[in-house]
Structure formats: C-alpha cells, structure tokens
Amino acid sequence: MALIAIIDDDPDILDASSLVLKSKGHDVVTATNPKDGLKIITERKPNLIILDVMMDEPDDGFFLAQKLRRENIQTPILMYTSVSKAIGMDFNKSEMVPVDDFVEKPISPDELVAKVEALLNKVEEKR
Amino acid sequence: MSDEVKKDCILIVDDEKGLRIGTQRLLEDEGYEVETADCGEEGIRLGKSKEFDIAVIDLRMPDIDGLEVLKEIKNTFPNTICFIATAYASYETAIQSTRLGAFSYIPKPFTPEELIYQVELGIKQRKLILEALKLKQEREEQLLELASEKSRLNTIIKAISDGVLVINKNIELVYFNYAALRFLNIQDVKIGQSVVEKLPPEISEIIDKIIAKEKILLKTYTTQIEILPNNELIIEAACTPVPNPDGSLAGVVIILSNITQFKKIEQIKSQFVSMVAHELKTPLAAVQGFINIILNDSLGVDREKQKEYLSRSTVRLKSLTDLVNDLLDISRMELKTKQREIEDVDITEALKSTLQFLEFEIKKKEILIDTHIEENLPTIKADVSEITRLFTNLISNAIKYNKESGSIYIIAHQENNYVCIKIRDTGIGMKPEEKDRLFSEFYRAKNEKTRGISGTGLGLSIVKKIVESYYGKIEVESVFGYGTTFTIHLPINQN
Structure with a gap:
C-alpha cells in the first residue's frame, strides 16, 4: 500500500478522491494549495502525487510540478485537468509539464484507481 | 434652315461707296447679314467687335492697308474667313495675303456671280473649320475628363486605409498606396521594381500558387500575417488574380487590412470562454465525482456518507445556478437588452x-x-x-x-x-x-x-x-x- 498526496483547491474533489483511494487501502494526505502541497510532499515523502492544474492559483499546478522536478523530487505525478478538452488544449508529457499521466475531471473511480496502480507498479519495477 | 434663325454674317470693308452699297444689297438678297466699313480703321473696329463669318477687305484704302486690316481681324478671330479684293492684283499680294491668313483673293471688278460663288466657298470652309474645332475641343475635354478621372481614382486609392498593392506576373510592382507600404513595413520601392524580396513569405507563397496555376481562377486567397510581434500589428492579405482580356494572367491585386483590433477582441473572447468553461466545469466535476462514487458499488459508500455527498452536490449545483444567472445578467447588461423599469x-x-x-x-x-x-x-x-x-x-x-x-x-x-x-x-x-x-x-x-x-x-x-x-x-x-x-x-x- 502506498502513501498518496492529493493537492487540489476543491475540497469536494479532495474528499471524493481520498475516499476512492482509501477504499483501495492507500493512505492519503491532502492540501488545498500549492504551498501546503509542497510542504506535505517534502515532509511526508509520498509514493505518488495527484496534482490539480489549479488555474486559479498564482502558482498553479504546472508551476509546482516544475518546482518539484527542479528540486530533484522524482515522485510520479498524476495531473488532474478539467478544461483541456473544453478549450481544445491538449497536454502531453514534456519538459514544460513534467508529469507522468493525466486524469480528466470528473473523476471516474475505476479510471483513477487504474492510473494510480499503473504508476505505482512502474515505480516498483524500477527499483 | 439655320438662315432663318441665325444668318451668316459678312463684313465689307471698302472705301468705294458704290461698291459697298451694291455688294451689301446683293449679299442681303442672298440671305446674308451684311455690315460695312468705309475705311481701314472702321474695318478693324467692326471686325474686332464681333466674330464675322466672312470679311471682304479692299486692299488699297486711303488710311490703312487692307493687309493690315486682315492681320488685325485674324489676330482676334482666326476663324473669320477673309477675302482680299483688289483691282491691282499681283502675284505677290496674293501670296502675302494668303500668308497673312486670307482664304482667297477676289480680283476687281467682279461679277455678282463671282462674289456669291466665293462667299459660298468661304462659308463652306468656315463650317469645316468650326466643325473641326468643335471636334478638337470635344476630344480635349474628354481627355481632360479621363485625366481627372484617373487622378480621382488615384486619390481615392491613396486615401483608403486598406493597403492596395498590384503586381504583375514577374512580381514587379505595378501600383501601390502608402497604407500597403506601412502595413508591410516596406520602404523605398518604385513602380516597376521587383518586390520578391520584400513581400512576407505568406503572401509570396500565395502569389507563387496563383502564378503556377495554368488557368486563372477568379478566387481570392487570404492569409493572416503577424507583422509586428506581440499582436501589435496583424494584417489580413487578400490576393486576387487579375486577368488580361484574353484570359491569361496579368498580375495579382493584394488588399491588406488591419485586423489587429479584431484579433484582440477575438482573443479576449476566447479567454473569457475558457474562463467560463473552467468555472462551469469545476462544480460539475465535483458533483459528477460524488455521483460516480455513490454509484460505484465496489467502494461500498454507506448511506450516511451518500447523503452527505448528495447534499454537498446540491451546494455545488446551487453555486452553478448562481453562476449561470450572473453570467446571463452580465451578457444582458453588455448587450443592453435588459429591460429596465x-x-x-x-x-x-x-x-x-x-x-x-x-x-x-x-x-x-x-x-x-x-x-x-x-x-x-x-x-x-x-x-x-x-x-x-x-x-x-x-x-x-x-x-x-x-x-x-x-x-x-x-x-x-x-x-x-x-x-x-x-x-x-x-x-x-x-x-x-x-x-x-x-x-x-x-x-x-x-x-x-x-x-x-x-x-x-x-x-x-x-x-x-x-x-x-x-x-x-x-x-x-x-x-x-x-x-x-x-x-x-x-x-x-x-x-
């Protein structure tokens, strides 16, 4: 079982995601903004980070992802996006967005669980 | 026909009274209007006072020479047909008088038939001259009109705020206005110069395409070009082929419009749309997330928790409704369609x-x-x-x-x-x-x-x-x- 950090400014999304992941036996820590997010990541060293795009925040999710990589924190990141399809913006893994996978909101429990398991397995294999 | 309305007008200049009166009567009988002068000075005065169709001038007069009278009249009215009449006919006077502009030479004494015949010839000549003159004047007026039409068109094209650029099929400049040069950031070009190097690649590409076509399609090809970075100047170029009368390609006319403001508004609009999309989707995602959890049996969410999620969903839906109402209010206010009391x-x-x-x-x-x-x-x-x-x-x-x-x-x-x-x-x-x-x-x-x-x-x-x-x-x-x-x-x- 893994420790998963979820960072999203929507408390409802945090609760829903936590419930899904906890039901699969994972431990969950949450934060509602990038600043607190960085804090729980450095303090608790989770196995996986779920990070929302958080377009409303001055330092958004992309910014935090880049910062983590710069500080050489290589924990896999699963990014929550909400409007990429609506505004015709497609994200791809790249230098600009150093994340490992994307989940489009609204979250479907099965998809979330599948993507989380896949990323955790990948980390396991590398070891 | 026109005799009734306006008779042809004849001036007789002669110092011999009998001849004056006789000639006047003869010509008046023929339907001419006749005035007479009894000396050279009077002849000059009358001949310059209005335009006579014909003047018959005696060569030898006591005060002023007939050739002098002829010269003076011709100076003022070059189209008055003048005859020199004299008893002292000589080859030299004849030459001199025609050189000075006399139409012909009538030797004295003359028979009435001779005079009438000469006058009729003179009238015919005058009609020809006037006709030719009229045609010439008309042609000049037309040319003037054409010239002013051309300059008017020029002025209009130079003044319009859209850029106009015409090139031939060798991509040499045929015509331009200043807006075109300003939009394309081109300086120092002359008509006839090649502009291959000066046109932005987006336009060159279209022109090449038009020139490469075997058959001219009267189609307009448009492209949008960022001339200055950071959306400072964006233009739209519309390129249309210009055909020769035989259907082959003569050149291309390029119209350039400044669409910077339009682009800026478009950008603001799409930013607003993506903001609205984001704001609408956030509560929807939360609600749908809760519903997905409740419907997913494998998660085994208990009744208590289900109720909590449903009531939290209601809160989010309420905020979504508020948002939609606010958006509608804003759009109504912007469109000013809101009915006010x-x-x-x-x-x-x-x-x-x-x-x-x-x-x-x-x-x-x-x-x-x-x-x-x-x-x-x-x-x-x-x-x-x-x-x-x-x-x-x-x-x-x-x-x-x-x-x-x-x-x-x-x-x-x-x-x-x-x-x-x-x-x-x-x-x-x-x-x-x-x-x-x-x-x-x-x-x-x-x-x-x-x-x-x-x-x-x-x-x-x-x-x-x-x-x-x-x-x-x-x-x-x-x-x-x-x-x-x-x-x-x-x-x-x-x-």
Missing part, C-alpha cells in the same frame, strides 16, 4: 430592504450593522431591481469577507449632484495587487484568509457594470487584515 428609487428604502433580505446571513455571523443615512436623501432615477442587486452584492461581500462578530458601516448622504453611499466592513481586507484586479470577471482574491468563502467571481463585475450604466462611479479602499470600504456615487439628476 426606471422610476424614482429611494436609496434609504433600497438599503433597508437589502439588509432585511440578508438578515439570516448577518445574524448567523453575528455582524453588527451601523447605518448613518442622511434624512430626506433625494431619490435617483433607476431600476429598483438593479439598485437592490448592487447593494445585495456589496453587503453580502461585506458579510462573507467579514470576521465573526464584525461590523458593517453603511453611510449615505448627498454630495453635490450625487448620492454617495459608503459600505465599510471590518473584514479581511485586500492586498493592493488584489484590489487592482477586483472588478474583473472571475477574479476572486485568494489568500490564506479567503479559503472557504464561496462566490461566482462575477459579483463585483456586475456591481461595476450597474454603477457605470447609471453614469456613476465606484471606488474601493482596503487595508489587508483590517477591512474594505466601497464608495459609490450615483447621479441624482439624470434621465
């Missing part, structure tokens, strides 16, 4: 009813309301629902962003031609950078203190639109951590 609005009443409407929220947070409303405050002409909306948005913000058991001060008084309303709270206040963006759509101050306060991000933007629609103004002062004051001035006298 303008009446005398009592500000005191409007403030009181707003406070009543918000009583529940005020009591829940134990907020103290302190009002100082001037007595007999003048009414303003407005739609009461908009004024109430304005106060509701401001006072509910003052409640939401206040501390527990805080205060709200409401001051209203007349200030010259305005009613001035101040709404002050003892809440969390704003940082200066937050204050600047306060009235923009979807902006919500975000800091450690605003977390957990819900809103559409449109409330103040609606407030500003209402105030401005009544030609009023709104100002905000704020100290972070201590509170915020909104000051509104609404004009009293207005239609």
Whole structure:
C-alpha cells in the first residue's frame, strides 16, 4: 500500500478522491494549495502525487510540478485537468509539464484507481 | 434652315461707296447679314467687335492697308474667313495675303456671280473649320475628363486605409498606396521594381500558387500575417488574380487590412470562454465525482456518507445556478437588452430592504450593522431591481469577507449632484495587487484568509457594470487584515 498526496483547491474533489483511494487501502494526505502541497510532499515523502492544474492559483499546478522536478523530487505525478478538452488544449508529457499521466475531471473511480496502480507498479519495477 | 434663325454674317470693308452699297444689297438678297466699313480703321473696329463669318477687305484704302486690316481681324478671330479684293492684283499680294491668313483673293471688278460663288466657298470652309474645332475641343475635354478621372481614382486609392498593392506576373510592382507600404513595413520601392524580396513569405507563397496555376481562377486567397510581434500589428492579405482580356494572367491585386483590433477582441473572447468553461466545469466535476462514487458499488459508500455527498452536490449545483444567472445578467447588461423599469428609487428604502433580505446571513455571523443615512436623501432615477442587486452584492461581500462578530458601516448622504453611499466592513481586507484586479470577471482574491468563502467571481463585475450604466462611479479602499470600504456615487439628476 502506498502513501498518496492529493493537492487540489476543491475540497469536494479532495474528499471524493481520498475516499476512492482509501477504499483501495492507500493512505492519503491532502492540501488545498500549492504551498501546503509542497510542504506535505517534502515532509511526508509520498509514493505518488495527484496534482490539480489549479488555474486559479498564482502558482498553479504546472508551476509546482516544475518546482518539484527542479528540486530533484522524482515522485510520479498524476495531473488532474478539467478544461483541456473544453478549450481544445491538449497536454502531453514534456519538459514544460513534467508529469507522468493525466486524469480528466470528473473523476471516474475505476479510471483513477487504474492510473494510480499503473504508476505505482512502474515505480516498483524500477527499483 | 439655320438662315432663318441665325444668318451668316459678312463684313465689307471698302472705301468705294458704290461698291459697298451694291455688294451689301446683293449679299442681303442672298440671305446674308451684311455690315460695312468705309475705311481701314472702321474695318478693324467692326471686325474686332464681333466674330464675322466672312470679311471682304479692299486692299488699297486711303488710311490703312487692307493687309493690315486682315492681320488685325485674324489676330482676334482666326476663324473669320477673309477675302482680299483688289483691282491691282499681283502675284505677290496674293501670296502675302494668303500668308497673312486670307482664304482667297477676289480680283476687281467682279461679277455678282463671282462674289456669291466665293462667299459660298468661304462659308463652306468656315463650317469645316468650326466643325473641326468643335471636334478638337470635344476630344480635349474628354481627355481632360479621363485625366481627372484617373487622378480621382488615384486619390481615392491613396486615401483608403486598406493597403492596395498590384503586381504583375514577374512580381514587379505595378501600383501601390502608402497604407500597403506601412502595413508591410516596406520602404523605398518604385513602380516597376521587383518586390520578391520584400513581400512576407505568406503572401509570396500565395502569389507563387496563383502564378503556377495554368488557368486563372477568379478566387481570392487570404492569409493572416503577424507583422509586428506581440499582436501589435496583424494584417489580413487578400490576393486576387487579375486577368488580361484574353484570359491569361496579368498580375495579382493584394488588399491588406488591419485586423489587429479584431484579433484582440477575438482573443479576449476566447479567454473569457475558457474562463467560463473552467468555472462551469469545476462544480460539475465535483458533483459528477460524488455521483460516480455513490454509484460505484465496489467502494461500498454507506448511506450516511451518500447523503452527505448528495447534499454537498446540491451546494455545488446551487453555486452553478448562481453562476449561470450572473453570467446571463452580465451578457444582458453588455448587450443592453435588459429591460429596465426606471422610476424614482429611494436609496434609504433600497438599503433597508437589502439588509432585511440578508438578515439570516448577518445574524448567523453575528455582524453588527451601523447605518448613518442622511434624512430626506433625494431619490435617483433607476431600476429598483438593479439598485437592490448592487447593494445585495456589496453587503453580502461585506458579510462573507467579514470576521465573526464584525461590523458593517453603511453611510449615505448627498454630495453635490450625487448620492454617495459608503459600505465599510471590518473584514479581511485586500492586498493592493488584489484590489487592482477586483472588478474583473472571475477574479476572486485568494489568500490564506479567503479559503472557504464561496462566490461566482462575477459579483463585483456586475456591481461595476450597474454603477457605470447609471453614469456613476465606484471606488474601493482596503487595508489587508483590517477591512474594505466601497464608495459609490450615483447621479441624482439624470434621465
């Protein structure tokens, strides 16, 4: 079982995601903004980070992802996006967005669980 | 035919009285109008006073020589047909007189038939001359018209704000106006010069395509070009082939329009659309997330938790409804299609009813309301629902962003031609950078203190639109951590 950090400014999304992941036996820590997010990541060293795009925040999710990589924190990141399809913006893994996978909101429990398991397995294999 | 209307006019200049009278009578009988002069001087005076069709001038006169008279008349009226009449006919005089412009030479004495025959020839000649003259004049006028038409077209094309550029199939410049050079950032070009190197690649590509086509298609090809970076100058180029009369390609006409403003508006619009999409999708995603969890049997969410998620979903849906209503209000205000009922609005009443409407929220947070409303405050002409909306948005913000058991001060008084309303709270206040963006759509101050306060991000933007629609103004002062004051001035006298 893994420790998963979820960072999203929507408390409802945090609760829903936590419930899904906890039901699969994972431990969950949450934060509602990038600043607190960085804090729980450095303090608790989770196995996986779920990070929302958080377009409303001055330092958004992309910014935090880049910062983590710069500080050489290589924990896999699963990014929550909400409007990429609506505004015709497609994200791809790249230098600009150093994340490992994307989940489009609204979250479907099965998809979330599948993507989380896949990323955790990948980390396991590398070891 | 025209004789009835206007007779041909003949001048007789002769010092011999008998000849004058005889000739006059003879020619008048033939239907001519005749005037006579008895000496050279009189001949010159008459001949210059109006244009005669024919002048018959005696060569030898006591005062002035007939050739001199001829010269003078011809000087003024070169188209008067002149005859020199003389008994002393000589080859030299004949040459000299024709050189000076005489049409012919009549030797004296002459028979009536001879004279009439000569005069008829002269009239014919004069008609030919006048006809030719008329044609020449017409042609000149036409040329003048053409020239002025061309220069008029030139002036029009030079003056239009769109750029016009015409090139031939060798991509040499045929025509241009200054707007075209300005848009394309081209300096120092002349007609006939090749502009291959000077055109932006987007245009060159289209021109190459047009030239490469075997058959001319009368189609316009357009492209948009960023001439200056950062959206400072964007133009649209419309390239249309120009055919020769035989259908082959003569060249290409390129019309350049400045679409910078249009592009900017488009950008603002799409930014707004993506903001709206984001704002709409956020609560939807939360609600759908909860529903997915409840429907997913494998998660085994208990009834209690299900109920909690459903009621949280209701809250999100309520906020979504508020957002949609705010958006509709904003769009109605921007389109000015909102039907207004303008009446005398009592500000005191409007403030009181707003406070009543918000009583529940005020009591829940134990907020103290302190009002100082001037007595007999003048009414303003407005739609009461908009004024109430304005106060509701401001006072509910003052409640939401206040501390527990805080205060709200409401001051209203007349200030010259305005009613001035101040709404002050003892809440969390704003940082200066937050204050600047306060009235923009979807902006919500975000800091450690605003977390957990819900809103559409449109409330103040609606407030500003209402105030401005009544030609009023709104100002905000704020100290972070201590509170915020909104000051509104609404004009009293207005239609």
